Amino acid sequence: MVATDVKLAVRDLNISYGGQRALSGVSLDVHEHEIFGIIGPAGSGKTSFLRTLNRMEIHHKDMTVEGSIVFDGRDISRVKNVYALRRHIGVVFPLPVGLPMSIYDNVALAPRLSGIKKKVALDEIVERCLTRAALWDEVKERLDGLGSLLSGGQQQRLTIARALSQEPKLLLLDEFSIAVDPVTTMRIEDVLKELKQELTIILVTNLVQQARRLADRTAFFLNGELIEVGETEAFFTGEVKDQRTLDYLEGRFG
Amino acid sequence: MTYSDGGGGTPGQSLMFAATKLNTRNHRLQWLVRALFGLMTLILIVPVGIILGVLVVRGGPAISLEFLFSFPRDAMTAGGIFPALVGTMWLVAVSLMASVPVGVAAAIYLSEYAADNWLTRVINLAIINLAGVPSIVHALFGFGAFVIFAGFGTSILAASLTLAVMTLPVVIVATRESLQTVPMAFREACWNMGATRWQTIRIVVLPNAISGILTGVILAVSRTAGETAPIMFTGAAFFFPFLPHSVFDQTMAMAMHLFVISTAVPGASDELKYGTALTLITLVLLMNAVSIGFRSYLRGKKKW
Numbered sequence: 001m002v003a004t005d006v007k008l009a010v011r012d013l014n015i016s017y018g019g020q021r022a023l024s025g026v027s028l029d030v031h032e033h034e035i036f037g038i039i040g041p042a043g044s045g046k047t048s049f050l051r052t053l054n055r056m057e058i059h060h061k062d063m064t065v066e067g068s069i070v071f072d073g074r075d076i077s078r079v080k081n082v083y084a085l086r087r088h089i090g091v092v093f094p095l096p097v098g099l100p101m102s103i104y105d106n107v108a109l110a111p112r113l114s115g116i117k118k119k120v121a122l123d124e125i126v127e128r129c130l131t132r133a134a135l136w137d138e139v140k141e142r143l144d145g146l147g148s149l150l151s152g153g154q155q156q157r158l159t160i161a162r163a164l165s166q167e168p169k170l171l172l173l174d175e176f177s178i179a180v181d182p183v184t185t186m187r188i189e190d191v192l193k194e195l196k197q198e199l200t201i202i203l204v205t206n207l208v209q210q211a212r213r214l215a216d217r218t219a220f221f222l223n224g225e226l227i228e229v230g231e232t233e234a235f236f237t238g239e240v241k242d243q244r245t246l247d248y249l250e251g252r253f254g
Numbered sequence: 255m256t257y258s259d260g261g262g263g264t265p266g267q268s269l270m271f272a273a274t275k276l277n278t279r280n281h282r283l284q285w286l287v288r289a290l291f292g293l294m295t296l297i298l299i300v301p302v303g304i305i306l307g308v309l310v311v312r313g314g315p316a317i318s319l320e321f322l323f324s325f326p327r328d329a330m331t332a333g334g335i336f337p338a339l340v341g342t343m344w345l346v347a348v349s350l351m352a353s354v355p356v357g358v359a360a361a362i363y364l365s366e367y368a369a370d371n372w373l374t375r376v377i378n379l380a381i382i383n384l385a386g387v388p389s390i391v392h393a394l395f396g397f398g399a400f401v402i403f404a405g406f407g408t409s410i411l412a413a414s415l416t417l418a419v420m421t422l423p424v425v426i427v428a429t430r431e432s433l434q435t436v437p438m439a440f441r442e443a444c445w446n447m448g449a450t451r452w453q454t455i456r457i458v459v460l461p462n463a464i465s466g467i468l469t470g471v472i473l474a475v476s477r478t479a480g481e482t483a484p485i486m487f488t489g490a491a492f493f494f495p496f497l498p499h500s501v502f503d504q505t506m507a508m509a510m511h512l513f514v515i516s517t518a519v520p521g522a523s524d525e526l527k528y529g530t531a532l533t534l535i536t537l538v539l540l541m542n543a544v545s546i547g548f549r550s551y552l553r554g555k556k557k558w
Contacts (some may be wrong), residue, residue: 054446061369086448097443100462109457110447159443166447 005032007170007200008053013067015048017060022048026067026226028219030170035192035201037215037232039208041248044221046204050172053202054089055082072169087114090163094175096155098147099162103130103139106147106158110166125165132195133161134187153184160188164195171201177210189214208249212236220245309532316529325495330514331521335530340497341410341505342537345485346478348414348501349421353474356418357425358467364426365433366455385423389483392420397487411501413489420484421474428473432466433459465552472545479538482509492518508534 008030015023023045030036038046055076057063069076071085079085087110099106107126116122126143130136135157139145147158156176163171173192177185192201192214205211211218212232219229220242227242240246273281320334327333368374396416406412436459444454482490490510498505512530515522 056442056445059442059445083448083450086446089446091443091446093439093443095439097439099440099443099458101457109444109449113447113449113453162443162447 006030007032007072008202009068009070011068011070013049013052013065013069015045015052015057015066016064017048018062021224023052023221023224026221028226028229030200030202031217032200033196033198034216035196035203035214037211037218038202038204038221039206039211039218039248040221042206043223045224046221047174049221050091050174050202050204053170053172054086054091055079058082087166088169090166090168090171092156092159092163092171092173092176094178096152096159096179098150098155098158100146100148102144103147103150103158104143107161107165110162114166129161129164130158132164132191133157134191135161152179153181156180157184157188160191169199171195171199172204173201174204175206176203177205177207185210220248222248306535309528309535312524313528313530313532316525317532321529322533326493329521330493330519331523332526335508335511335533337495337497338506338508338511338530339533339537341490341494342479342508342534344410344498344501344505345414345417345489345507346475346541348410349417349478350471350474352415352418353421353425354471357422357470357474358429360422361426361429361433362455362460365430366451366459381423381426384419385427387420389420389481392416393484393487395419396484401488406502408487408491408504409489409502410498410505411489413485413505413507414501416484416488417478417481420481421477424473424477425467425470428470429463429467432463432469435466436462465549468545468549468552472542472549475541475545476538479534479541480509482513485510508537 006029010029011027013023013026014021026045026049038049040046051057051063052065053069053071053076057065065077072088076085099109101109104126107129108122111122111125116125127136127140130139135154138154139150139158147155150158156179160176176188180188189210192203195201203211203214212235215232217229218232218235220227220235222244227245228240230240234240235245235249238246240249322334322339323336324334325336364374364377368377393416396412396419400406400412400415401408404412406415440458440462441454444458445451449457485507489504490507491504492510492514494504494506496503508530512527512534515530516527
């Protein structure tokens with residue numbers, strides 16, 4: 001393993017919803033400029049983990065979080081300005097959410113929120129982010145069309161462009177390919193491999209082959225627990241510490 | 255009732271599509287339910303049709319520019335309805351100015367900010383109860399609170415505020431329901447970008463809820479223009495043959511005027527009464543039509 005900087009350090013993280021445990025005692029490190037894969041069956045706490053990184057629990061009264069998450073050297077639970085924290089973290093959801101506004105406005109929203117008003121600057125950001133999300137050529141003639149009326153695959157790339165417009169240091173992808181066709185999925189995966197040069201990516205996926213294609217290291221979550229973290233290639237060549245990981249990877253489960 | 259197969263297969267195959275007893279019974283029941291519900295709809299429409307028909311036939315001849323734009327004459331047994339028409343517009347306008355901002359703000363708070371706790375539940379219960387309070391009770395409340403306690407006297411202001419209190423639940427409930435139709439995913443996407451709650455409401459929630467909010471306003475307008483009791487003690491005059499100059503003046507109002515000439519003015523012609531009723535209902539329908547047109551324009555722009 002190459003020595004790398006720790007971008008995100010999670011220690012003893014517990015998440016529960018109204019007393020119901022969703023995640024218990026998770027500790028892991030995510031390194032700078034890596035794609036960190038998280039795999040595991042439904043209900044294993046993967047999405048809850050991502051939500052916590054963005055401090056979403058403050059919008060959900062019954063969600064409680066314990067433990068520490070250190071992002072770029074700062075404990076995020078102590079960050080008062082969660083809005084600034086969130087600008088550094090881009091999120092892509094399982095189902096594409098094209099906001100009901102124009103394609104241009106979708107991508108220009110985050111820069112506008114952070115105070116950029118000049119049309120020239122916004123134009124540049126919109127073009128750059130849409131290009132990086134492999135969507136520019138398809139929509140450049142109709143930037144004032146509605147983002148929510150694009151096809152599913154296009155909306156998902158729009159969501160990625162929108163996340164990139166925040167110039168995030170950390171990009172969270174939650175099963176982004178669920179509503180996307182295989183060709184678009186491949187295009188997005190190529191984009192992610194390039195983005196790795198500039199930022200850190202956490203990729204939650206229920207396609208183990210996708211984790212294998214993209215992730216440098218992978219964590220396996222099961223029933224709200226982190227079973228193990230390892231080099232992705234090692235996982236797939238059978239070098240696992242826990243039999244359950246192997247069972248999951250090979251589809252022998254339940 | 256049985257079906258012929260109509261598929262044209264061999265006899266053996268056609269059994270596959272033959273109606274069983276259960277099919278036949280389901281089909282009959284479905285036909286019966288449809289007829290019954292259709293009848294209910296008809297029962298609903300008939301009185302509306304009759305009311306409008308009678309008003310148009312009997313009141314139509316009374317309507318003229320002169321009727322609309324002149325003052326009542328001869329102890330209100332003749333002449334026009336101009337002051338009442340203007341008065342009703344004042345009442346509607348002033349009461350909307352009070353009920354819409356308060357109602358929309360309260361609905362936004364309840365839907366977007368408030369935690370689901372006992373206090374919120376009590377408030378919701380209060381809103382439902384407020385909607386059920388008889389209008390005469392609102393009238394007495396308005397008389398006590400606005401006319402006497404606040405010292406507005408019997409005035410457009412006192413009457414409008416009374417009407418506003420009465421229509422507030424309508425505005426709140428319609429607005430809240432409309433806010434809740436905006437998908438949660440939109441809000442989460444916006445929060446995730448670092449938008450505050452208010453930015454999220456302004457950028458994503460309100461623009462997509464506006465058509466539902468207008469529905470509430472439309473209902474409020476109809477009730478405001480048509481109610482008599484709440485304005486009786488609070489601002490509407492029996493006879494006030496001047497146009498109001500400010501919200502502190504008394505005023506005549508269409509609903510009140512109709513009530514007065516129908517019950518308290520001997521010798522008012524039927525034509526006058528029907529004409530007044532027709533004007534009132536036309537006014538309400540017109541205001542509704544404008545709002546409905548605006549609403550469907552906004553709906554047409556609906557974005558998901």
